[in-house]
Amino acid sequence: MAYITINKQNFYYNLNQIALKTGSVNKISIVLKDNAYGHGLKLMAQLSSEFGIRHAVVRKIAEADKIRDMFETILILGDTIIKDEIYSFVINVLEDIRQAQSGAKVELKIDTGMHRNGIAFHELDEALTLIIKKDLHLTGVMTHYRSADVLSSELFWQQKQFEKVKQRVKEAGFKKVKFHSHNSAAILRTKSFDEDLVRVGIGAYGYNELSKAFDAVPLKPVLALYAKKVSSRVLQSGNRVGYGGDFVATEKMLVSTYDLGYGDGWHRGDSTKPYVTAENLPILGRVSMDFITLASDKEKVCVMSDAQKAAKHFGTISYEVLTALNTDIEKSLV
Numbered sequence: 282m283a284y285i286t287i288n289k290q291n292f293y294y295n296l297n298q299i300a301l302k303t304g305s306v307n308k309i310s311i312v313l314k315d316n317a318y319g320h321g322l323k324l325m326a327q328l329s330s331e332f333g334i335r336h337a338v339v340r341k342i343a344e345a346d347k348i349r350d351m352f353e354t355i356l357i358l359g360d361t362i363i364k365d366e367i368y369s370f371v372i373n374v375l376e377d378i379r380q381a382q383s384g385a386k387v388e389l390k391i392d393t394g395m396h397r398n399g400i401a402f403h404e405l406d407e408a409l410t411l412i413i414k415k416d417l418h419l420t421g422v423m424t425h426y427r428s429a430d431v432l433s434s435e436l437f438w439q440q441k442q443f444e445k446v447k448q449r450v451k452e453a454g455f456k457k458v459k460f461h462s463h464n465s466a467a468i469l470r471t472k473s474f475d476e477d478l479v480r481v482g483i484g485a486y487g488y489n490e491l492s493k494a495f496d497a498v499p500l501k502p503v504l505a506l507y508a509k510k511v512s513s514r515v516l517q518s519g520n521r522v523g524y525g526g527d528f529v530a531t532e533k534m535l536v537s538t539y540d541l542g543y544g545d546g547w548h549r550g551d552s553t554k555p556y557v558t559a560e561n562l563p564i565l566g567r568v569s570m571d572f573i574t575l576a577s578d579k580e581k582v583c584v585m586s587d588a589q590k591a592a593k594h595f596g597t598i599s600y601e602v603l604t605a606l607n608t609d610i611e612k613s614l615v
């Protein structure tokens with residue numbers, strides 16, 4: 282099967298860049314949802330913890346259970362709210378409070394303009410009252426930005442809304458509440474960070490999805506995807522390769538089949554606009570479920586070392602290219 286290498290040095294380099302923005306490693310909460318953006322949940326949790334990160338974010342309890350011992354707190358974005366020493370749970374709607382197990386740690390998500398999740402500002406007082414009634418522990422108050430990656434006034438407008446939220450929560454007498462709103466794009470563009478935590482995903486994995494209008498913080502891709510040779514053959518001029526025979530050899534050439542396909546989460550793409558691997562080899566013909574063909578006979582080929590470049594080719598974003606990768610592709614540290 283294809284395999285993935287994880288570059289620890291690059292990961293730590295990126296985390297250092299983020300720590301320079303937050304002022305402290307203690308303020309980084311590493312987002313490990315969706316198999317740590319395809320990088321491997323346990324491996325990235327381990328590396329993060331070794332780096333000194335004490336907080337993590339996942340989607341489900343099942344993910345949190347796998348990395349429980351490595352962090353002081355784990356924020357769970359969307360699951361049944363239970364009482365736990367380490368886990369805290371996002372409240373997305375008032376109903377979540379009613380359903381929560383009493384004694385649970387919760388973090389209130391406020392919709393400041395993205396209109397995807399979170400309670401409205403006018404529901405805040407009711408939420409705080411309900412939280413006390415249900416004997417829940419409010420450990421965090423958060424929001425998410427809809428356009429932190431583009432240059433416009435929208436981010437500032439959402440930030441202003443969130444300032445009002447902070448004010449209100451403090452007035453209501455809640456202490457020890459951590460306020461957090463920044464994702465990668467927001468922290469990478471900020472010049473003055475004064476919150477308690479950042480929830481950083483894509484930036485830690487080496488990608489800056491900010492538009493060119495911003496001073497770029499240099500980051501380094503952490504993941505590289507390799508495929509192994511399955512077999513080689515010599516094509517004669519006129520021979521075709523793969524389903525539909527989309528690629529036609531125009532001369533005698535040596536090609537090999539490699540063990541990566543769309544079944545592994547690699548984009549199938551369009552054979553008339555072939556993807557070119559990190560080693561400059563265009564994929565010949567259509568991508569199969571488990572195979573691609575390249576004009577090479579090397580034992581292994583680096584198919585992708587920059588997910589953003591691949592994403593541009595496929596008309597998507599680095600997040601999608603990375604999270605699409607099969608969870609059981611083997612990973613090793615380099």
Ligand SMILES: *Cc1c(COP(=O)(O)O)cnc(C)c1O
Pocket residue numbers: 312314358425463464465466480481482483484
């Ligand atoms: C996924 C997610 C993040 C991380 O976003 P990046 O752009 O990858 O840094 C932060 N906050 C929430 C609520 C998320 O769902």
